[in-house]
Amino acid sequence: MNEQSGRTEISSLGEFKLIDLLTQNTEIKHAATLKGIGDDAAVVDHSHLVSVISTDMLVEGVHFDMMYTPLQHLGFKAIAVNVSDICAMNATATQVLVSIAISNRFSVEALEALYEGIHHACQYFDVDLIGGDTTTSLKGLVISVTVIGEANESDIAYRNGAKPGDLICVTGDLGAAYCGLQLLEREKQIYLENPEIQPDLENKKHIVGRFLRPEARKDIITYFKEHGIKPTSMIDISDGLSSEILHICKQSACGAIIYEDAIPIHEETYQQATKFNIDPLVCALNGGEDYELLFTVDESMGEKIAQHAGISVIGKITDKASGTFLKTRNENLFKIEAQGWNSFPDQQ
């Protein structure tokens, strides 16, 4: 380590020592993890359960901005968004593999902070870190996470099982992460123009937290299990409610009606959106990155769903010919169109 700067160059360690350093605190908790880090591959025994697998890639400058993203939070988020995909299958996440590509702009200390967040998330979501890859990049940081989960095959909720009459439900509240991102972007601009001004994030804990350190709704999957609820379809909200309900309608070959006044929006989201002259409803519909669950259940489940204060019934599945609409407070109908987040903007 360079004593003066507190910065250790990655090149001073080499690949194997770096991996040792970053993974030395790795605990294996699941009996199903027969072999974790340290061989050509990890070995997992899900026994009579099926394996559920998903992968996500986070790229600096595309998915996160290092100016306002603490590395611990980034590590946590990289795990959380993957665990969220497993929740969306009504399955339990059990293992993760984490690959990173890093430029020499990052110090060993920066990577330790990133892995602090990763280890914390593994503990929080009860998943074992069982492998990965560590390499250089020519520019910036790339994090690729693969998550493995397990479930009884009959419990799995796909996107294609919704049927007319089913209740459409969401967990938590929507649009918060988008407002958090807008706020962080504004504070970044102010800072760039005048580095003397401190960011004003008072009373914005909910929206900023939702963007920087999202939850994966593992608790909801537990609630389903405990109450004998099986969603007929489910998806996690990464691209926005509009985009996700259309996925369910397309794959289930059905239509839907969503009631504007039933969409849960947090007070902070409402205030911040209004301050930015954005319709809070638009944040909820198109904002994305909320990582709440959107699911459908048979009407008969209505009472059990109502018992959970954190789940809102926001609409009903209709037949395919009826299309997919939003019914506003004043009874107008608007066709729902996908306006989710697009990671391929024109970069000309």
Added chain:
Amino acid sequence: MNEQSGRTEISSLGEFKLIDLLTQNTEIKHAATLKGIGDDAAVVDHSHLVSVISTDMLVEGVHFDMMYTPLQHLGFKAIAVNVSDICAMNATATQVLVSIAISNRFSVEALEALYEGIHHACQYFDVDLIGGDTTTSLKGLVISVTVIGEANESDIAYRNGAKPGDLICVTGDLGAAYCGLQLLEREKQIYLENPEIQPDLENKKHIVGRFLRPEARKDIITYFKEHGIKPTSMIDISDGLSSEILHICKQSACGAIIYEDAIPIHEETYQQATKFNIDPLVCALNGGEDYELLFTVDESMGEKIAQHAGISVIGKITDKASGTFLKTRNENLFKIEAQGWNSFPDQQ
């Protein structure tokens, strides 16, 4: 598509259409793949077998140079190097997930070429493409592949089971990929200095092919099964023989002696190394990227191993106190030290 250039911008398609285009030819062949691409996660049922999982990240400018890497070959190689890790566990690869991050320098046609190689490799190695992620990068191409395999738990070969007296074996020949890389690098320099000169790759098919389109030795795993051979330890040679034998010795708590004259080196490798004034032995020991298998077996397996023309017995496992040595043709002993490929060079 821009008719004049034959180039379609990725931004003209958007994420979902791009994914559809790249994955439309995806075939699911394994009964164990219950759900592939198209939901929040894939679902796999390995039934009474255990799952074996590995992941690798390839970064442009670090692991490959677009100047001499055809995209079809790159797609193939990204799958092959992952399948190789599953082979090194004495397991059978069954599924892959492929994530890519791409800058707008790449056209849709370029990505189609990449996926042509990926699909070809999936067919060749009999693995199902079951998921992934597609996103933008600020610079260059990043490919992250996760591979899943299956095995009877009792068949798995870890790195830690070698014991004194075991035979040390390698498949195929070593050092070829390194010589191929050196040759391609030289041709690139010549081309950069004078673009009129055509690359001279006559009679270099073996070494160039080994670097650009490596094999994963699935055939060897089949041979083991058919002949009742279970390696006591196994690893694939990605960083060079020296580095890999040290991994086995460290994890198995043993020593080893390797005989120089038993190390298999291809005629082309020998010639090219000599032409470059590099000792062919150094290529074999430290070259890396050969993706052959290094394994140990009980002495009693000697005859069965000898029946396979593509496997060489190159040494013997000794006790830990004896250390790890190379015995040269003239009976000198050299301590083996790790000099494998380091992806974290000092980038100052």
